[in-house]
Each structure stands twice: as structure tokens, then as C-alpha cells.
Amino acid sequence: MRYLMLICGTSHDESKPLPSEPMDTATEAWVKEMDGRGVRLMGQRLRPASMATTVRVNDDEVLLTDGPFAETKEQILGFDLLECANLDEALEVAAKHPSARHGAIEVRPLWPFAGEES
């Protein structure tokens, strides 16, 4: 089954320069382990929520809002797409991610395409 891991947490303080290193060593080790196990299909860190633009269409009129879909203290910082045997495995993989210690990780099953029952 496929699961999306949404890495949630408080955004980087924008008054400070972004760290040049995109991932800390702990995260790198996690990526290496999960790639090796074949459970991580892809994943990436996202630019801060202030870089987001939200799009809505109202009666054919495109409405753009500066910022993320929901203005909350915790934002989506990155994501990983997993292929796991079941939820327990996905939860175990998520619990090993370093961000689970500071923020939170939402694990969501992907809605399969029609006819593609897992």
C-alpha cells in the first residue's frame, strides 16, 4: 500500500538565512535506510509556507492567495511517498524520521486509482 508522509512542524525562522545544507545528517541517514529497504519511493523538503501561493477558482475567476492553504503555526515542511506492507510498517517508518521528535508526521493512505485495489 502507498502512504504519503507529511512532515509537519514550525517553519524555519525567516529572519535567519536558510541553512545551506538541505538535510541534517539524521534525516540523511533515515533516507538512506528507507531507500535501502525499498519503502521510500520519493520525497523532498519544501520551501517555507511563505513561499506558497494558494489557488482557487470561483465562477471561472482564478483567485490567488499569498501563503499556505491553512495559516497555522505548524506547516507542511516536506513529504515522503512510501510503499509499505501495511499501516504498521508505515507508522514504524514515520516514527524513525527525525522530524517526528520535533514536530509531527501525518501518515495518509493514498486513494488508489479505480481498479487498482491494493
Next chain:
Amino acid sequence: MALRRGRKLNSKPAEAVEAAVTAAFREEGGRVVATLIRLTGDWDLAEECVQEALARALERWPRDGVPRRPAAWLTTTARNHALTRLKRSTTEAAKLREVAALAPTEEPEADPSGVQDDRLRLMFTCCHPALPLDGRVALTLRTLAGLTTAEIARAFLVSEPTMSQRLVRTKRKIREAGIPYRVPPAHLLPERTAAVLGVLYLLFNEGYAATAGDEPARHDLCTEAIRLTRTLLTLMPDEPEIEGLLALLLLQHSRRGARLDADGELVTLADQDRSRWDAAAIGEGLALVDTALHRGSPGPYQLQAAIAACHAAAPAASDTDWPQIAALYGELAKRVPSPVVQLNRAVAVAMADGPAAGLAHVDTMAGDLDGYHLLPATRADLLRRLGRHEEAADAYRAALALAGNEADRRFLRRRLSEISSETP
């Protein structure tokens, strides 16, 4: 709780057969459902097929006699029904081959240990922490205890459509989030066992807290919780926390005949007629506490059971070993950092070392338990015993403003009237 499914037969032998079906289902229903879920991988289909097998039993058993192994008969009949149903659906061809292939080796008489695993699988899956708590409780009652949706709805004081929705949503999450149907691997087992025990304890408390006699379905929740905990212990013997929970439930349940007076009013532990306590349940509970504690790894349920055992073992309230109870609460507080445990510890300290010592404990806790009526109720009781009646009355009024249960409110009003001129 009577079995309210299948057809109603009126002749005497038919009633005996119905009783046999009811008994078979009460004892083995959870096992039959659990096996069918494993075979079909489909919770709804499994339930329907078990219902169908029960209907067949009511039809056949009067004619052919009650089979030697009723549960095995029900499992086989339900499985055959599942095969028929799956044959009709061409898209399920792969599943059908699976079920057909599994069938011969999975007879209950052929592999009793495998069948037991099914019930354990079902318990762990129903109590998976990724499911909402109310859904875990409802699904456990539906599948393992075999209660009808209507019965569960009555027990939790919600409408039948609400309960039905809750069950549908919970089963949907199991399917769509990919919650595995299995006993968790060793490294997850302690945490997941604690989750199962949590659900069983909640189930018991749901019934235990409903003190008034107007909702008998809720009392049966206690019996169901005890029955399921007993099953769990048979499946996982030598687990001290399961022994601890079973002991705790038995000891608490042993007081059911003495907790309310003739008018349905709550009677405090100190005032209960101990001759009305269930001696058999106490005997079993005390023995279980002993066995569990001898294993040398005390946990929250064992400690709570040990506390209940101190009460159960005292011939009169004045014989209660309060210093021991205070010490056990101290141990419990180290493992369960809950203000409710601290409050109970304060009460035990008050009994062991006097109300002033208890009050000192309680007064350090303000803020942790805002909105919980037992905090002001406990303060009130300690102040009353210290003779500080005016402050006690204020605290009783504060407790009354927070208490939700009518029996609790009547009790508080009675106490208030004893120390002030206010009429209950």
C-alpha cells in the same frame, strides 16, 4: 443479554435449540467471526456469513439435532456461505481461490491453536491505536462479544444509526488505511497489549460508572469486559498486566450488590454491607493479584488490582490497610502521571495519616483537575472531617456544580445538608 437474531420459534424443543444456538454463539461467536475475517479479508462479509450460519442453525438443529461441536459447525457453514457468495462475484476470483485453499486445513478441530490466534488477531485489530477510541470499543463489542448494533447503541446511550455509522467508519479505516489483521510482532506487543487492555478497562468503566438501575444494558458491559479479559488471558497466559486487569475488574465488580442502597443511592466503600460482596469473585481476584505480583514486573493494572485487593481483604472498613494503599498509589503515580491517581493517593494519605495530611496533598493539585467534580468533593470531605464546615460547604457546592451523574449529585447534596442548613 439475549440473542436477538435469527427467527423466533415457539415450541419447547425449538426453544432448547435456540438456547443451544445462543450458548454456542455466546461462547464461540467471537472465534467464528475472527476466523471468517481472516479467511475472507472482508469484515462485512464475515459478519453476514456468521449471521447466515446462525439462521441455518436455527433451521437445521431442531431437525438434525445439535452438532457435537456447535462452533465448528457454525464456522464451516459460515465459510461455505462465504464461498458461495464469493463465487457469484467474478472480480473476487483470486480471493475465492485463497479461501478455498485455506479451508480444509483451518477446521477448528484440526488446528485449535490457529483458531485461538484468530480471536487474538481480531482483538489486536479492533483495538489498534490508529482507530478512534469510541470505534475500538464499539467494534470490539460487535465482533468479539457478538452484541447487536442496537445493543451497543443502547449501552452507549446513542441512537442506532449513530452507532451503525461509527462501526462503518471504523471498519472503513481498517480497510482503507491498511491496518493489518494480525497479532503484532514482538517489538510492538507490549504497547499494543496495553492498547487492548485500555479498551477493555474503558468498556468496564462505561458499565461501572452507570450506577442507576434504569439502563441494564450498561451493567452488562461489565460482564462483557470481564469475559473478554478472561478470553485474552487464556490466549496470552503469563502476562501479568492481563492478570492484573482481570483481577481489578473482578474485585470492582464484586461490590456491585452493595454499591447502591434500596433507593438506588450510592453507598461509599466505608458504608457498604460487605456481606453482600461477591466472595467468589473476590477469591479469584485476590489469587490473580498474588500470581501476577509474584512475576515481579508490576504495572498499572496490577497496582490498581493490589489496591482493590486491600479493600476486598478487609473484613470491615476499619480494618483497611491505608498505609499500604497510600504506598501502592505512590507506586502507581510513578507509572501513571495522572492527577486522578494523585487525588486518590491524597485520599489514602488522609486515611493513613489524618485529613490534614490529605488536604495538604489535595491543595497542591488545584489547576490540574479543573472541571473534575471529585477534586472539590474530596476537599469537601477532608474539610468536613477537620470540622471546617463552612469551607466544606463551599467545596460541596463547587462539586455539585460540576458533577454530571445524578446519583453523584444526590450524594453530594446529602453530605451538604448534613453540615449546613440546606435541604437536599
